[in-house]
Amino acid sequence: QEQMVESGGGVVQPGRSLRLSCAASGFTFSSHAMHWVRQTPGKGLEWVAVISSDGRQKYYADSVEGRLTISRDNSKGALYLQMNSLRPEDTAIYYCARNKGSGWTLDYWGQGTRVTVSS
Amino acid sequence: DIQMTQSPSSLSASEGDRVTITCRASQRIGSLLNWFQQKPGNAPKLLISDATSLRPGVPSRFSASGSGTDFTLTISSLEPEDFATYYCQQSFSTPLTFGGGTKIQIK
Numbered sequence: 205q206e207q208m209v210e211s212g213g214g215v216v217q218p219g220r221s222l223r224l225s226c227a228a229s230g231f232t233f234s235s236h237a238m239h240w241v242r243q244t245p246g247k248g249l250e251w252v253a254v255i256s257s258d259g260r261q262k263y264y265a266d267s268v269e270g271r272l273t274i275s276r277d278n279s280k281g282a283l284y285l286q287m288n289s290l291r292p293e294d295t296a297i298y299y300c301a302r303n304k305g306s307g308w309t310l311d312y313w314g315q316g317t318r319v320t321v322s323s
Numbered sequence: 324d325i326q327m328t329q330s331p332s333s334l335s336a337s338e339g340d341r342v343t344i345t346c347r348a349s350q351r352i353g354s355l356l357n358w359f360q361q362k363p364g365n366a367p368k369l370l371i372s373d374a375t376s377l378r379p380g381v382p383s384r385f386s387a388s389g390s391g392t393d394f395t396l397t398i399s400s401l402e403p404e405d406f407a408t409y410y411c412q413q414s415f416s417t418p419l420t421f422g423g424g425t426k427i428q429i430k
Contacts, residue, residue: 239419249367249410251419263417299366308414309357309373313366 206230206312208283208300213317216290226283226300226314234258234278237303239310240285242296242319250296253285254303268294290321325349325413329422335430340401344425346394346411355415358387358396361424362407370409371396401427 212224226238240252253264253274262274273286283300297318301310326349336342346356354374359367369378371387374394384399398405406429411422 248423249412249421251417251421254417254419265418304369304372307355307373308417308419309369310367310412311369311372311378313368315366 206302208302208312208314210298210300210314210317213298213319215320215322217323218291218321220290222287222290222319224285224287224298224300224317224319226285228281228283228300228302231302231312233276233281236305238274238276238283239301239303240272240274240283241299241301241310241313242294243299243316244296252298254308255283287319290319292321295319295321324418325352325415325420327411327413327420327422329409329411329425331425332423333426333428335428336401337430338401338403342398342401342427344396344409344411346389346396346422348392348394348413348415351391352413352415354390355413356389356394357412357414359410359412360405360407361410367410372414398427 207230209227216222237256239254243249255262255274259276271289275284297316299316300314302312304311328347330345356374358371361367370381387396408424408426410424
């Protein structure tokens with residue numbers, strides 16, 4: 205059964221860094237692109253980034269480009285989001301999600317990890 | 324970026340009602356449109372992909388249609404477990420974008 209479990213969230217001061225992790229199981233991780241999506245009460249669901257199955261291609265939302273970095277370790281079944289220069293507007297629940305196959309359909313999601321950026 | 328506009332943002336309905344939600348894209352996206360259901364405290368759940376394809380296990384009271392810029396999600400007869408928030412998402416191009424959501428509340 206496909207499962208993703210996020211971790212690494214917490215409270216952090218503006219300008220600091222945080223690294224989120226997503227542990228995947230129940231499917232062949234190395235065969236799927238993976239996404240990070242965040243959700244805030246005010247802005248709803250916001251796609252953050254995607255990484256190809258082999259990790260070579262990465263795409264980002266403009267709002268996070270240059271500050272957040274997506275990566276993966278296929279040997280561990282793990283997805284990461286390195287978050288640098290954090291801003292209050294990065295406060296959200298962060299979800300990792302599996303890409304279904306061809307195209308950009310997010311078919312399975314983790315339960316999310318909460319990030320709060322506040323002084 | 325492709326903007327996704329959902330309407331209404333919320334609605335009140337009763338069990339057994341037929342409900343339709345609309346999603347409009349700011350440019351043509353073919354059939355590259357997905358629908359998600361989200362309940363409080365849970366992650367979004369994929370209901371429908373590629374505009375009309377019901378995911379395995381999703382009840383047949385859910386259906387969807389549309390192509391190009393205009394799409395609809397219909398629930399033929401609301402069940403108690405359907406009271407939730409629904410989002411559309413375009414899968415045509417990055418950045419992927421979501422609609423603002425439609426919250427279905429009990430009347």
